[in-house]
Amino acid sequence: MTDAALSTTTIAPRTDTGEPSVSPWKRALLYALLLAVSFLMLYPLLWMVASSFKPDSEIFTSTGLVPADLTVDAYRRGWSGLSIGFGWMFFNSLVISLLVVIGNLFSCSMAAYAFTRLRFKGRGFWFTLMLGTLMMPQHAVLIPQYVMFLKLGWVNSILPLVVPKFLAIDAFFIFLMVQFFRGIPRELDEAAIMDGCGPLRIFLKVILPLSTPVLATAAVFSFIWTWDDFFAPLIYLNDIEKYTAQLGLRTFVDSTGTSDWGSLFAMSTLTVLPVFILFILFQRLLIEGIATTGMKR
Amino acid sequence: MSTLRTTERPAAGGRFRFGDSLAGYGFLAPWLVGFFLLTLGPAIASFYLSLTDYSGLGAANWVGAENYVRIATDDPRFWTAMNVTFTFVLLSVPLKLIFALAVAVALNRGLAGLSFFRAIFYLPSLVGGSVAVAVLWRQVFAGDGLLNQALNALFGFEGPSWISNPSTSLYTLVLLAVWQFGSSMIIFLAGLRQIPQDMYEAASIDGASKARQFLKITLPLLTPVIFFNAVILTIDAFKAFTSAFVISDGTGGPIDSTLFYTLYLYQEAFTNFRFGYASALAWVLVLIIAFFTAMSFLTARFWVHYDD
Amino acid sequence: MTTLALNKIKKSFGNLDIIRGVDLAIGSGEFVVFVGPSGCGKSTLLRMIAGLEPISGGELSIGGERMNERAASERGIAMVFQSYALYPHMSVYKNMSFGLETAKMPKPEIDKRVRKAADILQITHLLERKPKQLSGGQRQRVAIGRAIVRDPKIFLFDEPLSNLDAELRVQTRVEIAKLHKDIGATMIYVTHDQVEAMTLADRIVVLRAGVIEQHGTPLEIYNRPANRFVAGFIGSPKMNFLDVVASDVRDDGVSIDLAGRKARLPIEARVVDGAKLSLGLRPEHIGTDETGGLDLGALTVVHVEHLGGQTVVYGRLVDGQSLTVALDGQRAISAGSTLAVRIAAENCHLFDEAGDRIGK
Ligand SMILES: Nc1ncnc2c1ncn2[C@@H]1O[C@H](COP(=O)(O)OP(=O)(O)OP(=O)(O)O)[C@@H](O)[C@H]1O
Numbered sequence A: 001m002t003d004a005a006l007s008t009t010t011i012a013p014r015t016d017t018g019e020p021s022v023s024p025w026k027r028a029l030l031y032a033l034l035l036a037v038s039f040l041m042l043y044p045l046l047w048m049v050a051s052s053f054k055p056d057s058e059i060f061t062s063t064g065l066v067p068a069d070l071t072v073d074a075y076r077r078g079w080s081g082l083s084i085g086f087g088w089m090f091f092n093s094l095v096i097s098l099l100v101v102i103g104n105l106f107s108c109s110m111a112a113y114a115f116t117r118l119r120f121k122g123r124g125f126w127f128t129l130m131l132g133t134l135m136m137p138q139h140a141v142l143i144p145q146y147v148m149f150l151k152l153g154w155v156n157s158i159l160p161l162v163v164p165k166f167l168a169i170d171a172f173f174i175f176l177m178v179q180f181f182r183g184i185p186r187e188l189d190e191a192a193i194m195d196g197c198g199p200l201r202i203f204l205k206v207i208l209p210l211s212t213p214v215l216a217t218a219a220v221f222s223f224i225w226t227w228d229d230f231f232a233p234l235i236y237l238n239d240i241e242k243y244t245a246q247l248g249l250r251t252f253v254d255s256t257g258t259s260d261w262g263s264l265f266a267m268s269t270l271t272v273l274p275v276f277i278l279f280i281l282f283q284r285l286l287i288e289g290i291a292t293t294g295m296k297r
Numbered sequence B: 001m002s003t004l005r006t007t008e009r010p011a012a013g014g015r016f017r018f019g020d021s022l023a024g025y026g027f028l029a030p031w032l033v034g035f036f037l038l039t040l041g042p043a044i045a046s047f048y049l050s051l052t053d054y055s056g057l058g059a060a061n062w063v064g065a066e067n068y069v070r071i072a073t074d075d076p077r078f079w080t081a082m083n084v085t086f087t088f089v090l091l092s093v094p095l096k097l098i099f100a101l102a103v104a105v106a107l108n109r110g111l112a113g114l115s116f117f118r119a120i121f122y123l124p125s126l127v128g129g130s131v132a133v134a135v136l137w138r139q140v141f142a143g144d145g146l147l148n149q150a151l152n153a154l155f156g157f158e159g160p161s162w163i164s165n166p167s168t169s170l171y172t173l174v175l176l177a178v179w180q181f182g183s184s185m186i187i188f189l190a191g192l193r194q195i196p197q198d199m200y201e202a203a204s205i206d207g208a209s210k211a212r213q214f215l216k217i218t219l220p221l222l223t224p225v226i227f228f229n230a231v232i233l234t235i236d237a238f239k240a241f242t243s244a245f246v247i248s249d250g251t252g253g254p255i256d257s258t259l260f261y262t263l264y265l266y267q268e269a270f271t272n273f274r275f276g277y278a279s280a281l282a283w284v285l286v287l288i289i290a291f292f293t294a295m296s297f298l299t300a301r302f303w304v305h306y307d308d
Numbered sequence C: 001m002t003t004l005a006l007n008k009i010k011k012s013f014g015n016l017d018i019i020r021g022v023d024l025a026i027g028s029g030e031f032v033v034f035v036g037p038s039g040c041g042k043s044t045l046l047r048m049i050a051g052l053e054p055i056s057g058g059e060l061s062i063g064g065e066r067m068n069e070r071a072a073s074e075r076g077i078a079m080v081f082q083s084y085a086l087y088p089h090m091s092v093y094k095n096m097s098f099g100l101e102t103a104k105m106p107k108p109e110i111d112k113r114v115r116k117a118a119d120i121l122q123i124t125h126l127l128e129r130k131p132k133q134l135s136g137g138q139r140q141r142v143a144i145g146r147a148i149v150r151d152p153k154i155f156l157f158d159e160p161l162s163n164l165d166a167e168l169r170v171q172t173r174v175e176i177a178k179l180h181k182d183i184g185a186t187m188i189y190v191t192h193d194q195v196e197a198m199t200l201a202d203r204i205v206v207l208r209a210g211v212i213e214q215h216g217t218p219l220e221i222y223n224r225p226a227n228r229f230v231a232g233f234i235g236s237p238k239m240n241f242l243d244v245v246a247s248d249v250r251d252d253g254v255s256i257d258l259a260g261r262k263a264r265l266p267i268e269a270r271v272v273d274g275a276k277l278s279l280g281l282r283p284e285h286i287g288t289d290e291t292g293g294l295d296l297g298a299l300t301v302v303h304v305e306h307l308g309g310q311t312v313v314y315g316r317l318v319d320g321q322s323l324t325v326a327l328d329g330q331r332a333i334s335a336g337s338t339l340a341v342r343i344a345a346e347n348c349h350l351f352d353e354a355g356d357r358i359g360k
């Protein structure tokens, strides 16, 4: 019972047919259609990757996926195409994303634990407010936040991007963890209470170790969303040496205009690469995370 | 057992409380600080700023409702932005929903390779918000971009530059949004999985056709999920920013044809440093989103089917 | 000597009174079983003793010391949960040592205790496994082991066997009885199962709707149920209750009128002539061969269950009241036939209209 209650909702392919079974011909047709649509959908991405290995002249003449002339020239040009190397911006992105992951895991799991496991006056009230912030667009608080960070002297540093995450500002992750924590049998907490544990020890020794799936999901989503984030770095980071990869790429578009698509594609491919790797590694977690919470960005 | 019982509170008379308030507020402290300092405080401040002419420097002079009056009566770019944004929302949300539902239903037929297709369709949602994809879109729909090359090769058709043509540029962004139907599709798939099999069995014994089964069983039982997706997608669509910013070089061009509301807001706040006015714009957006959310919940009871 | 005393213990959830004043003193080394219908508050009472649920009113003391405000771990109590509540991410060893580590006990001492408990429960070969890799019965042992290592004064069990199959249940029941004998700690045990209650308990506490209906040794409860509820709750098949009218009430007994048939019971009944009473008869006390005692008349057999060792007959008396009879051994009785049934006078119980026992 305990184990069943702990596993997240699985949406593994089901073996029985969904609606009453489809005839072989229709099935073949369906497959063909799905394959065609997925190919069409992926084509631009594949083409971007392929083009990053093509010489510039070929990009505008070939719609194919196989470069006639494989070259990494575009990568070489792109990597040092700005006054600051792309490597540095990748490093900035990595630091920010990792700090955000830590912040989110730390603060959101604490809040979710308080909401699901501790009894205190006003819990229902705060929980409702938390759910309210889930729907609230960031724009309502954007400008005063900016002014506040400006007054604190934090603008043009990574602090505005990172510190809020240590204050559980991403209600989505609290919600995700609340959903998961609710599935952990309360008797485990009680057994731990009998074993002399206080709230902190229960949290650290029982709840968190049992929550690795949701923590991993939150970590991967945090990382990807932060890595891809454009808006916050755009308004908070001014100096090019503080830029994230996304900002760098955007600046690169400005500086090359549309003259050097090859290196643009090369750098684009590189910025998407970490996300793609995480996607390959944690596909199941990501998809289940979306399916169980029914939320996304 | 593990559901959150908000009614359960320490019983009267028992001084000994388990996970007492101290621990509760201890664990909630980071969130509480964040809530007051980064959400509630700024929300109030932003409303106050919207009634001033604050520019980031100097004092914030009280101007009353002037900003709002100007938005309503004397700001053609506001109306352009509204027009662009509403067109984008009203096109992208239904299209996304239809695609997501159609693909989910197709995938739910017990096909082998479900997880393969699911992953492929989901990938664009995961990377779609990035600058890289916006860059790619810029190329694909450029005059000499991938699309026109393909059209030329296949049909000998010389396409225009879709991006720099004001009458088509917005539609490339709609397409980009629809391309990211994957996460809605996953939610639909999860929803479809909740529909009990015996409903279909009973229906096919009754001789209901596939189409009828879809209309009479699948669709009604899926309405809560459709509703949920529609609300989330609408809110998301109002907040769209990055793609328009990158594709139009931050201008919302050509000739404001992709001037998303958020883009206009950004320009007023961070290019023109009209913090007061931008705050008013922000509040208008919040109200629009709140209105849409409220409307969806109000209309929900007429078409959303919940089990009892 | 009393280890645990409940004094007017009360519990309410919001304005719902769940436990409504429970007084009970439990002696050192006693095995006490709480029984009662579902929802009567057995678990709640146990959890208040454990320290998992705040006490709304009254006093709980252990070893003469007030415990209401003490943390669960400071009460010298261990609890075995119905669902075992083993930590899924810890090995069996770790499950048992966790509480001791929390109490900062030295490592060698922990190891000694864990190995000793594992030895008693014969789970030494499982120590490195995770709970997932154990059978239900093995998990149950680990849960008990986790309680044993803490060397508590009092063990609490909340329906510990209800998730086991019938055979394991019997086996584990015997082991728990043996464990009690070996370590001599006080045990409080909640169950639905009468056999468990009768076989394990030094004392049974029957609860209903948050109050104690009766407590006493299993045989006291069986032989002298304090009211109709207890009488019906303990014993299987359930006690029969027949409507009778009292007459000729004297100090040495009372006559009852059962479907026109008069009989005299040597029960000191303080009731008026003509009072409507309930006559309680245990199915296993009713016989067909007896000569003495109370003549219940002819029983028209409606249904028969042949259990092998016992034959259970369901039937109707001449006045239409239904009666269940449990006869020893295998009897050639079939539905539709009639039996002459009798019962010894000392096996008759009388209850007044309020359901309370009449007489000794
Ligand atoms: N946290 C709670 N909030 C409100 N009511 C509760 C709570 N816990 C228990 N109750 C109520 O208290 C009553 C007693 O519950 P309890 O679990 O003690 O019953 P029980 O005798 O153990 O039953 P069972 O034999 O089914 O386990 C029930 O009516 C239950 O609904």
Ligand SMILES: [Mg+2]
Residues within 6 Å of the ligand: C042, C043, C044, C158
């Ligand atoms: Mg119970």
